[in-house]
Amino acid sequence: MSEQYSHLIDLNDYPVEWWDKVINLGAQICAHPQRYVQACAGKIMATLFYEPSTRTQMSFQSAMIRLGGSIIGFDNPMSSSVSKGENLKDTTKVVSSYSDILIIRHPMAGTAKAAAMTAECPVVNAGDGGHLHPTQTLTDLLTLKMEKGRLDHMTVGLCGDLLYGRTVHSLCKALACYPENRFVLISTPELRVPEYITKLLREAGCEYREETSLDAAISELDVLYMTRIQRERFQSEADYLAQKDVYRLTPEKMRKAKPDLAVLHPLPRVDEIEIAVDDDERALYFKQAKYGMYVRMALILKLLESTNPQPLLHGELHPELRCVNPKCVRAQEHYLPPLFTQIGTRTVCEYCEERALPVE
Amino acid sequence: MSEQYSHLIDLNDYPVEWWDKVINLGAQICAHPQRYVQACAGKIMATLFYEPSTRTQMSFQSAMIRLGGSIIGFDNPMSSSVSKGENLKDTTKVVSSYSDILIIRHPMAGTAKAAAMTAECPVVNAGDGGHLHPTQTLTDLLTLKMEKGRLDHMTVGLCGDLLYGRTVHSLCKALACYPENRFVLISTPELRVPEYITKLLREAGCEYREETSLDAAISELDVLYMTRIQRERFQSEADYLAQKDVYRLTPEKMRKAKPDLAVLHPLPRVDEIEIAVDDDERALYFKQAKYGMYVRMALILKLLESTNPQPLLHGELHPELRCVNPKCVRAQEHYLPPLFTQIGTRTVCEYCEERALPVE
């Protein structure tokens, strides 16, 4: 298994110091983009998007181009050899041999890690289903660093779908690593953050509160992180109609907020932020998208320069165990070794971090 | 509303002197392409094609590359965030923050203008439904300039679908601005040019004649601009079969034409020009496509260099009016302000230029 490259699969594979280096480099690039226009001259980035995401793909592409590099790739799996039944390993092997860095997005959890196991170059996880999306979290951190001047001592509201929203979970985990952050978790009772997140916050010694009204919480916040709530996530259409306005950001609610509130959103939004809010200078979600390009420039540089790769795999072979997740990459790529890791008292799949059970 | 950039939404937003500058720069680039190979080094062009158009997209892409710039973009809205219900404003905001110039094509009239209202860089209209396609008109003008040596004192035949063909309308409007052009409008009675075009020609003092036979008109022409007639545009299949040959250019008809006739076609053609005509040196439609690349190079340079943007919006807010056009961008993008303009005695929608009625 090739562990000779530096990959970014999961932010938690790296210490907070590493994140700070990437974010600080991102801030440098923001300030002096001209210094980096030849930094990746002659390098090729391949973007393998097995699932469409224009924004993320264009963000990576413009990042590489602004470093002087070039891009190849696809955004349409039906135009690819995938439609001839090729496995992930073979596609990764070949495409990584053409390129210097590989960006992969896939609907199955663990795909980026599986790709990294055989790639001939560094691999970046640009989203593996509902599992991880580390460059979104780096984007959020660079935005806060640039706009608030710090990553600590903040009261951070997170609003919307806190149960399924992976960007929310990642941001909580990340900000819990910096001192004195306080969290206000704003959602319907059905869409509360999962227990493992509140446990993590408690263990990190972070103060937090759960809240069902954005209006009630907004005045105390330094940061408000908004996310989409999908209509289907409500119990009924009646519930949706009754509650959607409670979690919708409007100019009225903004009037109660601090003058230096930072409103973030991973985008795309649907209607959880009223368009009239865009003109408020505290609305930072479009700036945030641009910081996403800068932080990806920093990340690409960092991974291409690294001569001291982090270990990719932490688990052990357990042929007697199976992963229960039908959306795990191993459900499709059967040649992958059955690797499992111990997290506290739980044994989880190395690829998707879901629970392991004995083979039947 | 951001009006700090120079956009090209509608040729008529600029005076004829500006067109001449772009065309003359295009002619310079044709003559000395090597001088421009680094003119846009480090710049990024984003092409947002919400509707497929290989030719136009590749023309823009090769133009940017021949200026030393790079490209990002999509040609497949289903691979984009659009499929997650994102509005035009958000897509434009984000993509324009990654790039230096944005090229947009969309099936709804007024989309390029709406995009320009919030973009963080210059926007070029690469076709907004049946409404405008200004770079095609610039292409036609550069072709005539290069091949006829002038844009005035010509007898110009326009043949085919003169009712719906937007390139025909734009070319008429453009050539009417140069002295002593004469027009022969060749079509079935059902597909005659709209009244507003003949009115415009009369007001500009241009001589024109309507004609139902290409064969009868061809000998007097300096320029013949051919367009496709869609089968569905005829009253019946019988009508189509009876009339299609009347509007089809053949080697026989070419025999009656002047030795220096210039035959143009915006392409793609179907069968309105017989393939045997291609070998005639008066057939300039393939050369015209190449001039399209050169004029787009000139346009990109012009917009990126401009420090004196034209005002984008001319209308006034009229919440009491509505646009009657179901294919207007406002039918879809509800946040757009209800702007309307006075043209003579008519009040029209700022975005699509269709008629306004009172809100019901």
Place this chain on the structure above:
Amino acid sequence: MSEQYSHLIDLNDYPVEWWDKVINLGAQICAHPQRYVQACAGKIMATLFYEPSTRTQMSFQSAMIRLGGSIIGFDNPMSSSVSKGENLKDTTKVVSSYSDILIIRHPMAGTAKAAAMTAECPVVNAGDGGHLHPTQTLTDLLTLKMEKGRLDHMTVGLCGDLLYGRTVHSLCKALACYPENRFVLISTPELRVPEYITKLLREAGCEYREETSLDAAISELDVLYMTRIQRERFQSEADYLAQKDVYRLTPEKMRKAKPDLAVLHPLPRVDEIEIAVDDDERALYFKQAKYGMYVRMALILKLLESTNPQPLLHGELHPELRCVNPKCVRAQEHYLPPLFTQIGTRTVCEYCEERALPVE
């Protein structure tokens, strides 16, 4: 008909000396890639993929980028003017006028040749249906040259679908041109190589043997070229299940092979090579894919530098003949002249090399 450019439509249009030059240049580029990073600076390659093939397209794209050139193109015919009914000639004419070299892949035999007839730049055949795929053969030859050190005096096993596999036929024809190669043709009786290949081997004075068991043949081989057998190619599902393991390469079979066997595969594979074989250092198919990039770099350079084009057309006009192949480009592009060539006693279509019959 434009024959002023050097095209690569069919390897057999060139003498073996030319192949050797391309392969030797490919070897040079492998050894010193840094020397070529500006070799095509300012040049544009257009990739027209009317049929998806990620691997081939990315290989060409990364080749051009590693030479300092740029790329435009499509991989999705439905996003193209093709969907508006444009013929191949017009698309080729226009796109080749934007670019310096055109790479075309199409499901109909003879399409690349037809495109070359009117293109304004060199054309490379990247696969025309089941007909030809010359850059795959160049890839195979460079791989053997680099890994075996020679292209002669080898015992070459070809295994799998030898009836329909065009890469197998091309490789046989190519290796038959070098001295003292011996062939072992391993397949089911239903999927034997066509008669014209064995005839060609006999005429070239090559020793060959047909074999139905990979296990029986593997120990004598210097090279093993594996190919996919499509399930549908077997007489019945029962036949498939009974026979598939006979043609499947496994670690067990590898144990009987020479220590310097070279295992090649054009990829994508399905399950004709067990994944456990990948770790064997004699498994060269991923390296082969990388050599494909290098040989395409060599080819692009060669065609762009050529000032002495080979004649493109060898046939004569025969309006009284018709091609019997429903997948011939002339079945769709009716304007193409009815050209036919004499091969021995047979008259074949110039485009697809299938048999000609009198017009009914």
